[in-house]
Amino acid sequence: xxxxxxxxxxxxxxxxxxxxxxxxxxxxxxxxxxxxxxxxxxxxxxxxxxxxxxxxxxxxxxxxxxxxxxxxxxxxxxxxxxxxxxxxxxxxxxxxxxxxxxxxxxxxxxxxxxxxxxxxxxxxxxxxxxxxxxxxxxxxxxxxxxxxxxxxxxxxxxxxxxxxxxxxxxxxxxxxxxxxxxxxxxxxxxxxxxxxxxxxxxxxxxxxxxxxxxxxxxxxxxxxxxxxxxxxxxxxxxxxxxxxxxxxxxxxxxxxxxxxxxxxxxxxxxxxxxxxxxxxxxxxxxxxxxxxxxxxxxxxxxxxxxxxxxxxxxxxxxxxxxxxxxxxxxxxxxxxxxxxxxxxxxxxxxxxxxxxxxxxxxxxxxxxxxxxxxxxxxxxxxxxxxxxxxxxxxxxxxxxxxxxxxxxxxxxxxxxxxxxxxxxxxxxxxxxxxxxxxxxxxxxxxxxxxxxxxxxxxxxxxxxxxxxxxxxxxxxxxxxxxxxxxxxxxxxxxxxxxxxxxxxxxxxxxxxxxxxxxxxxxxxxxxxxxxxxxxxxxxxxxxxxxxxxxxxxxxxxxx
Ligand code: GLC
Ligand code: CA
Numbered sequence: 056x057x058x059x060x061x062x063x064x065x066x067x068x069x070x071x072x073x074x075x076x077x078x079x080x081x082x083x084x085x086x087x088x089x090x091x092x093x094x095x096x097x098x099x100x101x102x103x104x105x106x107x108x109x110x111x112x113x114x115x116x117x118x119x120x121x122x123x124x125x126x127x128x129x130x131x132x133x134x135x136x137x138x139x140x141x142x143x144x145x146x147x148x149x150x151x152x153x154x155x156x157x158x159x160x161x162x163x164x165x166x167x168x169x170x171x172x173x174x175x176x177x178x179x180x181x182x183x184x185x186x187x188x189x190x191x192x193x194x195x196x197x198x199x200x201x202x203x204x205x206x207x208x209x210x211x212x213x214x215x216x217x218x219x220x221x222x223x224x225x226x227x228x229x230x231x232x233x234x235x236x237x238x239x240x241x242x243x244x245x246x247x248x249x250x251x252x253x254x255x256x257x258x259x260x261x262x263x264x265x266x267x268x269x270x271x272x273x274x275x276x277x278x279x280x281x282x283x284x285x286x287x288x289x290x291x292x293x294x295x296x297x298x299x300x301x302x303x304x305x306x307x308x309x310x311x312x313x314x315x316x317x318x319x320x321x322x323x324x325x326x327x328x329x330x331x332x333x334x335x336x337x338x339x340x341x342x343x344x345x346x347x348x349x350x351x352x353x354x355x356x357x358x359x360x361x362x363x364x365x366x367x368x369x370x371x372x373x374x375x376x377x378x379x380x381x382x383x384x385x386x387x388x389x390x391x392x393x394x395x396x397x398x399x400x401x402x403x404x405x406x407x408x409x410x411x412x413x414x415x416x417x418x419x420x421x422x423x424x425x426x427x428x429x430x431x432x433x434x435x436x437x438x439x440x441x442x443x444x445x446x447x448x449x450x451x452x453x454x455x456x457x458x459x460x461x462x463x464x465x466x467x468x469x470x471x472x473x474x475x476x477x478x479x480x481x482x483x484x485x486x487x488x489x490x491x492x493x494x495x496x497x498x499x500x501x502x503x504x505x506x507x508x509x510x511x512x513x514x515x516x517x518x519x520x521x522x523x524x525x526x527x528x529x530x531x532x533x534x535x536x537x538x539x540x541x542x543x544x545x546x547x548x549x550x551x552x553x554x555x556x557x558x559x560x561x562x563x564x565x566x567x568x569x570x571x572x573x574x575x576x577x578x579x580x581x582x583x584x585x586x587x588x589x590x591x592x593x594x595x596x597x598x599x600x601x602x603x604x605x606x607x608x609x610x611x612x613x614x
Pocket of ligand 1: 117118120157218254255311386387
């Protein structure tokens with residue numbers, strides 16, 4: 056039977072950070088049964104696919120991205136059977152579940168690593184990157200969470216970890232390890248899973264000599280991107296992975312694939328690509344990374360045309376070879392409004408405009424939990440309220456640069472990953488209805504006004520606007536165009552407007568103004584029906600429009 060590998064293309068996806076979605080048993084931590092209890096909320100929103108961040112057994116050093124048993128569910132999230140129920144209950148509603156697949160590293164508490172530590176001659180020692188070096192790490196690579204990418208385990212023995220030291224990198228050169236990973240992947244796919252979001256996958260191939268490189272910072276170290284991201288030869292590994300797993304199922308795969316140049320996109324997501332689709336990061340990491348978040352420029356201090364140009368470059372490159380996955384938020388970023396809008400202009404109105412901008416791009420849209428409510432960044436008073444390992448590292452960098460604790464927390468607040476990892480506000484009751492216990496991380500201070508229950512009944516809420524966006528994208532009339540239509544940037548003469556036309560069997564224009572005052576524009580077409588507007592604007596005649604501050608409009612083009 057030929058497999059339908061395209062079932063997901065016209066669907067809407069939603070990302071869940073399970074620790075913070077819904078707590079069913081009062082221990083303060085979101086769990087799988089909590090997700091099951093909210094499937095109807097997601098169905099009502101119009102969601103077809105849910106990506107759930109890792110729920111496998113884990114010491115939770117990095118929010119579950121440090122897995123100690125790939126076959127088990129962590130007790131904080133529930134039991135293995137709960138996952139089966141979730142998959143079935145979702146399938147019953149026509150919703151597919153994507154699990155998170157972490158293949159670049161596991162936890163230092165995984166039995167493989169424990170055996171490898173105990174016995175350097177064991178098979179498992181070959182699953183990791185152990186090297187001998189006297190007195191100093193084997194090379195000068197810097198880990199992505201700061202500090203050396205090597206950890207000493209006694210004597211001259213070290214192991215490589217591109218992320219935290221509790222996340223030893225797996226050695227993909229080892230065929231036995233690869234087979235173990237394929238077996239595990241097939242085990243989950245056999246359960247009727249929709250597929251996987253695949254973590255940090257461009258890092259699995261390392262520069263084979265593991266040599267030091269010229270330092271790029273005062274610490275004498277060098278970013279590990281060059282020698283470990285999309286490194287030549289990775290294609291052979293990814294092709295073998297696909298053939299042994301995903302090819303056998305009607306599943307979808309979305310890769311976290313940072314660092315893939317546009318010329319190589321075809322190998323990743325073209326016909327016979329390694330994956331179905333991928334997340335491109337070129338338009339979401341607009342702030343210069345610099346030496347720590349405290350040195351970063353706020354993205355909106357750049358002209359908004361910077362976002363526009365990167366976004367369109369990504370869209371046009373992707374359109375040539377395949378089908379992208381579009382998003383503005385995820386569990387690794389602060390809320391989009393903090394990145395793309397000046398603080399004083401963040402409002403439900405401008406949040407709807409931001410949502411519109413990303414949602415009608417070409418590619419499958421991923422909404423991150425709380426984005427549909429217009430959630431903003433949270434607030435930390437001190438580093439003690441932060442759980443995220445990367446925020447803690449950036450805080451240390453700020454302190455080392457002479458910032459006071461007060462200044463340092465302010466400096467890292469804007470970019471902290473915990474901004475978007477706070478509990479989902481279901482209603483205005485205690486803890487936003489997320490838990491009857493004590494939440495594992497402080498709830499968002501605005502939950503009394505920004506929550507799902509209140510927004511359900513307010514017809515002008517961000518939530519109801521998202522519902523309208525989803526319904527429009529999925530409508531019989533426009534689904535073909537929104538899914539497969541080409542993307543044509545327009546109004547490029549205005550630096551504070553991002554606008555495009557989707558051209559499929561119909562033509563639809565999406566216009567988003569980042570201008571805080573009124574703005575006259577002349578459209579390159581005659582307006583047809585007004586399909587969506589954050590100002591509830593009615594149809595307009597002709598080509599001229601005066602946009603209000605942060606106005607957006609989705610307009611059928613008159614043919
Ligand atoms: C990915 C995840 C991130 C995690 C990292 C290491 O980037 O999205 O949350 O910290 O991989 O697994
Ligand atoms: Ca719980």
